[in-house]
Amino acid sequence: MDKINQLFIETLKKAEQEGKNEYVFAAIWSLMKEIQEFSQMGFLKSLIYEIALKKINFLMNAKTKSEVKEILRPSTPVYNGNGFVPGGVFHIEEEELLLWSITSLRAPLNHEGFSRYQQLFQKYVRMNFTFNE
Incomplete structure (x- = not known):
């Protein structure tokens, strides 16, 4: 959490x-609390840092109170009939990935949810690991 x-x-x-x-x-204080909760859940610090960085950048550039409220909302996707897609202009895929992870612990994901979770996992987690043989 130092960084x-x-x-x-x-x-x-x-x-x-x-x-x-x-x-x-x-x-900013509210976001700090949310980020600490993600850290306490044991998520990768690199993902948590990216979420914090992106949300902070959005907050620092926000022009209205309604934008700030929208930025603080969780990055939940929208189902468009073919699959899940980002849910707005302040959507952060890394945060969506963590939310899918939390959701999958509570109940099994449906096919579309699992597909989106897998897509995000491969994009943000799997690519960050290299295995030494």
Whole structure:
């Protein structure tokens, strides 16, 4: 969490220097709590860091309170009849991957859900590992 904590410290300093609104500060603190929960669940730090980095970038560029609310929402996909696709402009696939993982522990995924989970896993996790023989 050190790299992640440092990211939040730097972000809070930058937000203060830029005179961001109170709701942006509140959102950063809320995001920090969410990120800590992902860390406590044992998810890969590299995925957690990417989620934090992307959400922070969105928050720092948000123009309205409604954008901030949308950024803080979980990155849940939308079913379009053929499969699951990103659910909005602030969608973060790494966060969606963690949400699929959490969901799969609660109940079996249907075919489309499993396919999306597998697609994201291969894109963000499998490619990050190299095995030494």
